[in-house]
Amino acid sequence: MSMSLSLARAVADAVLYEGYLLYPYRASSQKNQARWQFGILGPPGAAESGVGEDHEMFADCLLAPGPDAGLYVHLRFLQLQSRAAERLDDAGSFSPVDELTVGSARWLSWDEAVEQETVLGPFTLAHLPGLDRALVLPVDVPFGEDMEEVRDDAGRPAGRLVRRRRALHGEVTLSATAVDGRLLRLRVSVANTAGSVAEPPNRQDAIATSFIGAHVLLDLRGADFLSLLDPPDGAKEAAASCAQYRCWPVLAGPEGQTDVLLVSPIILYDHPAVAPESSVALYDSTEIDEILTLRVLTLTDEEKAEARATDPRAAAIIDQCEAMSPEELQQLHGILRNPHAEEIPDSGGSFAGTAEEPPAWWTPESEALVQPHLDAVVINGVPVARGSRVRVNPSRRADAQDLFFAGQTGRVTSVHFDVDGSTHVGLVLEKDPAADLHEGYGRSFYYAPEELEPLDDGRGNPL
Secondary structure (H helix, E strand, C coil): CCHHHHHHHHHHHHHHHCCCCCCCCCCCCHHHCCCCCCCCECCCCHHHHCCCCCCEEEEEEEEEEEEEEEEEEEEEEEEEEEEEEEEECCCCCEEEECEEEECCEEEECEEEEEEEEEEEEEEEHHHCCCHHHCEEEEEEECCEEEEEEEECCCCCEEEEEEEEECCEEEEEEEEEEEECCCEEEEEEEEEECCCCCCCCCCHHHHHHCCEEEEEEEEEEEEEEEECCCCCCHHHHHHHHCCCEECCEEEECCCCCCCCEEEEECCCCCCCCCCCCCCCCCCCCCCCCHHHHHHHHHCCCHHHHHHHHHHCHHHHHHHHHHHCCCHHHHHHCCCCCCCCCCEEEECCCCCEEEEECCCCCCCCHHHHHCCCCCCCCEEECCEEECCCCEEEECCCCCCCHHHHHCCCCEEEEEEEEECCCCCEEEEEEECCCCCHHHHHHCCCCEEECHHHEEECECCCCCEC
């Protein structure tokens, strides 16, 4: 496996489980009654009948092939696995239950998922057919059933967990078309081909026979992918001719590498990466790690117990959040990075780190001159600074919260000049009973000078 492909898998794994389970990670939560938000390829007819998702996705990508260029296709997805809890009664029979409790352990009947990956190839790019004679490759995942015996503290059988998976059937279609004489436009299509039924499937059958979180990693040998987000000048027209349906192709792996492409159901930028500060997979769509982690820690013991009983991955989230050190929690607050950092080679020639160069406009001297608590701005011929009284007249383009304060008076707390030449005046509202508290914590509302009307002459004298 190439290093680019290995690094791309970290992002692909995040895509695979995005939306798998939502905070508060409990089966009883309303938001977890409809899961699997991204990359669902439903069985044929499910979308038309309103019980599932479309059965297909495809994407075009551009590449500059070498004479012996080859391609591997990695189709990755989740297969739904229903987990049924069953209790053993005195007669020796197993009965399905919503919840199985044995001693201090609990299990809920719940839908889990199993990772699946199908690797196809290698394919010689020069031999791939055009769209009219596309190469069709079947993908079949068999049904499965597993049983896990549950015993009590004395070692006696008390129940079991039965996990069942429906068979999945699909196909990957590949075609290649020459573009501009030197480039190749590769189309990758993935479709769910579950056998047709006399009547449309119901919602549960549809998701049970769906490819969930479906995405593709394309691994090139002896060729280079071209970015569709920022194509070279000579390839802009070819890039504009590429089409996508329900997925988005981006360069994957480390910056500078062009041998791996991620075809994702989520719109991403080229060379996406999981932030090193994100130490816990939270699954909740577009999560903000710090907020979700703190919310997990506020769950009651009973809520945490239910989350642990819902899914092993939910249990891992609870355990990992509870085990985080103060330093790890502080790390979640984020970090500022220079997007134009230059890599610095160490003495052995390998890259030891990045140069966090300060922006060109920043100097220690210029920062020392910034004094928001002392700076002033002239409004209607009147100098306005900390302590000045003003009336708020938000512009029509202001947000709703700003408009709520129209006509109210405030006390200026600071004046800020940003690097774009704009001015922002911080203030607290005089009618706000918590104004002193907000000012003490440095919490202000910010307005442009033209949205404020001075009420004194800057020396405390009313106008």
